[in-house]
Amino acid sequence: MTTSTRGTTKVPAVLVLEDGRIFRGRAYGAVGETFGEAVFSTGMTGYQETLTDPSYDRQIVVATAPQIGNTGWNDEDDESGRIWVSGYVVRDPARVPSNWRAKRSLDDELVAQNVVGISGIDTRALTRHLRESGSMRAGIFSGEAVRSETELLARVQAQPHMKGASLYEEVATKEAYVVPAVGEKRFTVAAIDLGIKGMTPHRMAERGIEVHVLPATASAAEVYAVNPDGVFFSNGPGDPATADGPVALMTEVLERRTPLFGICFGNQILGRALGFGTYKLKYGHRGINQPVQDRTTGKVEVTAHNHGFAVDAPLDQVSETKFGRAEVSHVCLNDDVVEGLQLLDQPAFSVQYHPEAAAGPHDAAYLFDRFVSLMEGQRA
Numbered sequence: 450m451t452t453s454t455r456g457t458t459k460v461p462a463v464l465v466l467e468d469g470r471i472f473r474g475r476a477y478g479a480v481g482e483t484f485g486e487a488v489f490s491t492g493m494t495g496y497q498e499t500l501t502d503p504s505y506d507r508q509i510v511v512a513t514a515p516q517i518g519n520t521g522w523n524d525e526d527d528e529s530g531r532i533w534v535s536g537y538v539v540r541d542p543a544r545v546p547s548n549w550r551a552k553r554s555l556d557d558e559l560v561a562q563n564v565v566g567i568s569g570i571d572t573r574a575l576t577r578h579l580r581e582s583g584s585m586r587a588g589i590f591s592g593e594a595v596r597s598e599t600e601l602l603a604r605v606q607a608q609p610h611m612k613g614a615s616l617y618e619e620v621a622t623k624e625a626y627v628v629p630a631v632g633e634k635r636f637t638v639a640a641i642d643l644g645i646k647g648m649t650p651h652r653m654a655e656r657g658i659e660v661h662v663l664p665a666t667a668s669a670a671e672v673y674a675v676n677p678d679g680v681f682f683s684n685g686p687g688d689p690a691t692a693d694g695p696v697a698l699m700t701e702v703l704e705r706r707t708p709l710f711g712i713c714f715g716n717q718i719l720g721r722a723l724g725f726g727t728y729k730l731k732y733g734h735r736g737i738n739q740p741v742q743d744r745t746t747g748k749v750e751v752t753a754h755n756h757g758f759a760v761d762a763p764l765d766q767v768s769e770t771k772f773g774r775a776e777v778s779h780v781c782l783n784d785d786v787v788e789g790l791q792l793l794d795q796p797a798f799s800v801q802y803h804p805e806a807a808a809g810p811h812d813a814a815y816l817f818d819r820f821v822s823l824m825e826g827q828r829a
């Protein structure tokens with residue numbers, strides 16, 4: 450394994466927020482410049498899964514945990530084929546990673562994938578600022594890219610907003626592929642890839658599901674060509690208000706009453722298909738210890754989150770939709786944000802958070818079993 454000391458070099462770097470707030474530190478990872486929406490994640494572990502989650506496309510992720518990189522980078526934990534975050538902000542990078550699975554340092558991996566980061570800044574002050582003022586556009590500049598503050602700020606302010614951004618098509622697979630069932634095959638699922646994490650089809654495969662992962666632009670004919678017992682809509686980046694194609698596809702799936710499960714972006718698409726709106730949260734939920742209550746059982750689970758948008762549905766009443774009655778099945782106990790939806794008259798449900806738990810606690814794994822039960826129920 451190679452170790453690197455780049456995280457501790459003296460190459461100057463600056464993080465510029467769109468409201469003019471500036472943090473000065475040192476280059477971390479690649480030297481250069483990058484832009485994105487600055488968001489914070491509170492996970493103390495799991496940075497490899499976070500950085501490779503396609504839902505983080507065009508976001509500059511701020512790690513609130515002060516020490517990052519301690520376990521290096523391994524060949525097993527990637528959630529997709531590359532790092533998707535546009536930039537990474539850490540306080541105190543590990544100088545010498547140490548873990549039996551590590552193949553290289555995080556710093557080396559950021560360099561290899563040309564991901565620009567910044568270290569040595571007060572991430573606590575930055576996080577408090579983002580909590581108070583909301584997630585916002587930002588840029589990281591290091592080395593030659595550091596220019597006058599006015600010039601850098603103007604460039605940050607010229608970047609597109611996350612609200613209104615349509616990103617799922619650019620991160621999704623272009624070709625369909627199959628993840629085979631582990632052990633005996635019991636079901637076939639068509640999974641619409643809007644930025645799917647690798648662990649999600651794996652969690653289904655472990656339950657005897659053969660998963661046909663289809664491009665974001667798949668038609669209903671392509672979905673039904675695999676003869677699915679259920680259809681799944683994945684997580685994904687950007688603003689769900691732009692996802693008209695997936696909403697239209699899901700509407701067809703609901704019309705056919707095929708068992709349906711959605712995660713994160715998939716939950717927002719179900720919300721829209723049912724006629725609810727979506728909105729941008731002030732600073733979102735990102736981390737691996739968010740308390741959620743399953744209102745169908747009363748149980749509280751500790752869960753992994755990564756969402757900046759949410760569904761606007763009434764918490765305390767059953768809604769009449771064009772697919773029958775629907776209710777909010779899960780809620781975040783920190784702020785009462787809708788974390789899950791379920792239909793009462795047909796087999797369809799979704800959650801806003803991450804039962805695949807990569808990284809994160811496994812409390813919500815039962816949701817994959819719930820999906821299996823819906824498919825079993827349909828066969829009975």
Ligand SMILES: NC(=O)CC[C@H](N)C(=O)O
Pocket residue numbers: 504683684685686687688689712713714715755756757758759
């Ligand atoms: N992880 C996800 O699927 C995120 C969904 C959406 N892009 C959001 O930020 O809310």
